[in-house]
Structure formats: C-alpha cells, structure tokens
Amino acid sequence: MDADVPAAVRRCLEQIIDERLAHCTSLDTVFGDDLATRLAGFTLHGGKRNRPQLLWWSFRAAGGDARHTAVALRIAAALELLQTCALVHDDVMDDSALRRGRPALHTDIGHQYPTAGPDFAKAAAILVGDLALAWADDIVAGAALPAPAADAVREIWRVMRTEMVAGQYLDLHGQATAVSSPARAVRIACLKSALYSVERPMVLGAALAGADARTTRILSAAGRCAGIAFQLRDDLHGVFGAPHATGKPSGDDIRQGKPTYLVAVARARAGASGDTEALVVLDGCVGADRLTESRLAEVQRVLERTGARQVVERRAERLGGGSVRRLADAALREPAAERLRELLRAAAGCRSGPHTCAADNGWMLLGTGRGQR
Structure with a gap:
C-alpha cells in the first residue's frame, strides 16, 4: 500500500466490482451492460484516487498498521464509489456534456440510444449513481471494522x-x-x-x-x-x-x-x-x-x-x-x-x-x- 496507494485501491475496486458485475449480469444482461458496466468503467478508468490517498496517509500518520490494512483499503474503495455517485449525479443536474475529457455518463448513454431522448439518458445515469452509492454503502456495512x-x-x-x-x-x-x-x-x-x-x-x-x-x-x-x-x-x-x-x-x-x-x-x-x-x-x-x-x-x-x-x-x-x-x-x-x-x-x-x-x-x-x- 505505501509504495503505490492508487494501484492498491484499484486492485481492490476491481475485485469488488467484478463480483457485483457478475450479479448484475445474472439479473439481466441489458441492465448489466448498460449501467453496471458503465459504472465500472467510470470508476476504474478515471480520477487520481486523491480521497483514498488522504484516508491512507492519515491512517498511517495516526499510527495505523498492517493489522487493519485490508479494512482501510476497502473503505478507501468505498470512497471512490461514493465519488462516482457524486460526479454522475452532478453532471446530470448541471447538464454537463463532458467529464474527465470524455462524454459524461448520461451523454454516453444518449449516444447509445439517440431516439430515446435526453430524459431517458439522464434517468439512466441517475440510476448508475444510485447503484454506485448502494455498492459503497454495502462495502462500509460489510467491512470487518476493528471494534473501537x-x-x-x-x-x-x-x-x-x-x-x-x-x-x-x-x-x-x-x-x-x-x-x-x-x-x-x-x-x-x-x-x-x-x-x-x-x-x-x-x-x-x-x-x-x-x-x-x-x-x-x-x-x-x-x-x-x-x-x-x-x-x-x-x-x-x-x-x-x-x-x-x-x-x-x-x-x-x-x-x-x-x-x-x-x-x-x-x-x-x-x-x-x-x-x-x-x-x-x-x-x-x-x-x-x-x-x-x-x-x-x-x-x-x-x-x-x-x-x-x-x-x-x-x-x-x-x-x-x-x-x-x-x-x-x-x-x-x-x-x-x-x-x-x-x-x-x-x-x-x-x-x-x-x-x-x-x-x-x-x-x-x-x-x-x-x-x-
């Protein structure tokens, strides 16, 4: 972790997201492909992992040690999913066409379904943000946190x-x-x-x-x-x-x-x-x-x-x-x-x-x- 915090967080995210992608696809392939896969791509392929780094180095500076590394890593991953929720929803509310130099998520959905109209694309993006928040909450709720x-x-x-x-x-x-x-x-x-x-x-x-x-x-x-x-x-x-x-x-x-x-x-x-x-x-x-x-x-x-x-x-x-x-x-x-x-x-x-x-x-x-x- 100390050597490369963003890489460690990414590996944790990949594991968490792979499990949830499989579940989403088992529910319905359209849902899995259109929403869950976009959520995965947005979370894994963008951002500098600043929030996880702040969490990690505060944890280490305050005396955190190897006993709680795994749980700290999972909470850091939850922060990244919370960030995905915030950015996707923010772009919908602001009607922003770009994010991180690429089409915003609702814009991307609109390109896939050009005849469905902007309301459909924005509603779908809101659901992506909701899904990211649900996954983040699941991680925190299920984390094996030390008792104190x-x-x-x-x-x-x-x-x-x-x-x-x-x-x-x-x-x-x-x-x-x-x-x-x-x-x-x-x-x-x-x-x-x-x-x-x-x-x-x-x-x-x-x-x-x-x-x-x-x-x-x-x-x-x-x-x-x-x-x-x-x-x-x-x-x-x-x-x-x-x-x-x-x-x-x-x-x-x-x-x-x-x-x-x-x-x-x-x-x-x-x-x-x-x-x-x-x-x-x-x-x-x-x-x-x-x-x-x-x-x-x-x-x-x-x-x-x-x-x-x-x-x-x-x-x-x-x-x-x-x-x-x-x-x-x-x-x-x-x-x-x-x-x-x-x-x-x-x-x-x-x-x-x-x-x-x-x-x-x-x-x-x-x-x-x-x-x-």
Whole structure:
C-alpha cells in the first residue's frame, strides 16, 4: 500500500466490482451492460484516487498498521464509489456534456440510444449513481471494522453522505434563486466539496487508526482548510482554466449560474466601488446558457478588474498553507506525515511555504451555522 496507494485501491475496486458485475449480469444482461458496466468503467478508468490517498496517509500518520490494512483499503474503495455517485449525479443536474475529457455518463448513454431522448439518458445515469452509492454503502456495512473504530467510521460515513446532499442542494438553490453572498458561497463549497473531498477522508483514516480526539480534531481542521482551498482553486479553473487541462468546457460555472465565492466576491466589490458596468456584465452573463466566448472574456475581465480573482487566489493560498501548518500540532508518524503534507499542498494548490490560518478562523465555523449570512 505505501509504495503505490492508487494501484492498491484499484486492485481492490476491481475485485469488488467484478463480483457485483457478475450479479448484475445474472439479473439481466441489458441492465448489466448498460449501467453496471458503465459504472465500472467510470470508476476504474478515471480520477487520481486523491480521497483514498488522504484516508491512507492519515491512517498511517495516526499510527495505523498492517493489522487493519485490508479494512482501510476497502473503505478507501468505498470512497471512490461514493465519488462516482457524486460526479454522475452532478453532471446530470448541471447538464454537463463532458467529464474527465470524455462524454459524461448520461451523454454516453444518449449516444447509445439517440431516439430515446435526453430524459431517458439522464434517468439512466441517475440510476448508475444510485447503484454506485448502494455498492459503497454495502462495502462500509460489510467491512470487518476493528471494534473501537466501527461506530466512529459508520457515523462519519453517515454524516458525510448527508453533507454531500446538503451541499448539492444549496448549489442548485443558489443557481435557481441567484442569491449568494461570499459567506454563503463558501458554506456551499465547504458542504459540497471540501468536507467529502478532503476532511472526511482524513478523519476516516484517523478513526481506522484509533487516533485520539486531539489528533482527530487537528486532522479535521487541516483537512477543512485544504478542502476549501481546493474548491476555490476549482472555481478559478472553471472560469480561467483551459478545457484540455480541466476536462470540462471553460466557463461552465458562469453559464450554469453557480453561486461560487469568486462571483460573489466580484459582485460585492463591484457594488462597494460603484462599478455598475461590472454588475451589468455579471447580471447579463452569469446563468446565461448561450454564453459566447466573447461574453465569457468580458466576465473574466470583470473578475480581474474588481480584484476578485486575486482575492480568491490569496485566500486559497492562505488556507492551503494553514492546513499544512496545523499538522505540526499533532504527534504524527513520519514518513507518512510528510506524504500527508504533500497531499494537502497539492489539494490546496499551494505555491509557497505554510502560512498561518488564524485570520481565516471564521471559515472554520462553516458547518456550524455561524458562518452563514
């Protein structure tokens, strides 16, 4: 595992998925070929296994040893299936045509059944996501968890799934109502992405290792800082990134009217400075399905002119540096702790050494209700 975590997780996934594919095909070959096989391909042939790596290196840094390797590996595999559910459903809700540089799953189903219509393809994709979630839950429910960790792992898993749904709904709600503030935008980012992408995998690893409460709190805080920084960077890539690098069309967040922190900051700064031209551009372009490249360029210029891009970049940098700094307060084992620091730097996109996260303590309250305005 230590030598190559993604490869070990893939081998575990292959074994789990092969068993379930055989069962699905025995139920019906059309169901097995159309849905279960697509689920397998999506899960096995994409992604960087970041969540399993965060779980594994947190587990090792917190003292996890060979006795619980097998169960840690299976929980890591469950995280990948949960990610499949989240991405497939997200693409349906956002009507995204691409994922990881290839046709999104509902788009692929639509190509197979061109006369069935988009509603059929999206409904089928929703079932793929549901199936992935069911498989993930089966893995966790059937895992031979060590007695002290069993209740903690299952409680974290339960909370994480609910947080994901809450974040996804708030994202949709923000698109539908076009109401968002910087604080609200970060709360959505925290619930939708930061928690299940970084913080919860790390806390799962700590629980599997039997970590004490103090170590768990430190890993949780570090993970939340890095997770929010990850989402802020993702928002920047969604507007300024090249499609060949992001795997998705540039400007999708703007077209869909996503309530991102980047756009919320631009609106707030434009309003405070009386920049009515910037507000007109944002009002006319954010949520415009037929957004042209020239109009997207106008939005990019507004995000630059208002200073929103720079604000978001600096905030992500501070949070990312702070996430690494927080780990120094825990008695973690090397060299696993250094691997964990590397993962947090990569997740947050840090370009420089660690900085204090103290100025961003208000962000750590997201999820408690106190960060919402």
